[in-house]
Amino acid sequence: GAVVSQHPSRVICKSGTSVKIECRSLDFQATTMFWYRQFPKQSLMLMATSNEGSKATYEQGVEKDKFLINHASLTLSTLTVTSAHPEDSSFYICSARVLAGIETQYFGPGTRLLVL
């Protein structure tokens, strides 16, 4: 299947700092990428849909000024958690939408964020 990478895989930061997470499609172009957050023993929650060349679409309850998304190219979307707080500690996963007959999506390996 298609390969999606995510960097970093793990980050620990102090409260108040900003953290940038990169999501790359390695062998295909992705006009649409999705950003999810998953707390322990909870389901994946869609945060936003990232569209190449346009503004991201945020789900209800997700602060767009806190979670900045930039999809500047067909292979890269970034999520920046600004002024991170301990409650932002979570597993952040991106996925890329693939059109190959039937639509599906492939996930990056995830980024585990711990805010102290």
Next chain:
Amino acid sequence: RKEVEQDPGPFNVPEGATVAFNCTYSNSASQSFFWYRQDCRKEPKLLMSVYSSGNEDGRFTAQLNRASQYISLLIRDSKLSDSATYLCVASGGSYIPTFGRGTSLIVHP
């Protein structure tokens, strides 16, 4: 009511058993359905798509029942390595995917 509902389990079965999971969806406009597998502290991985006619991949069989708005996953001859959380996904025409909470499967010796 959640858009996609699954029994969280856990389903605890012995090796070699057959186990089935169901997933119900509330959005009748949903067009695409998938099963993903997620191992502990890992990202979800696509297991299989679910077609209207049903589909089979080795020990795994997926079915879609549009009238009752549910999809199912059947695993035959369970292996220890099948232990994981199984997520079902439904999406509409605009492909905004909605994940279920997942069903936990534990296969024991």
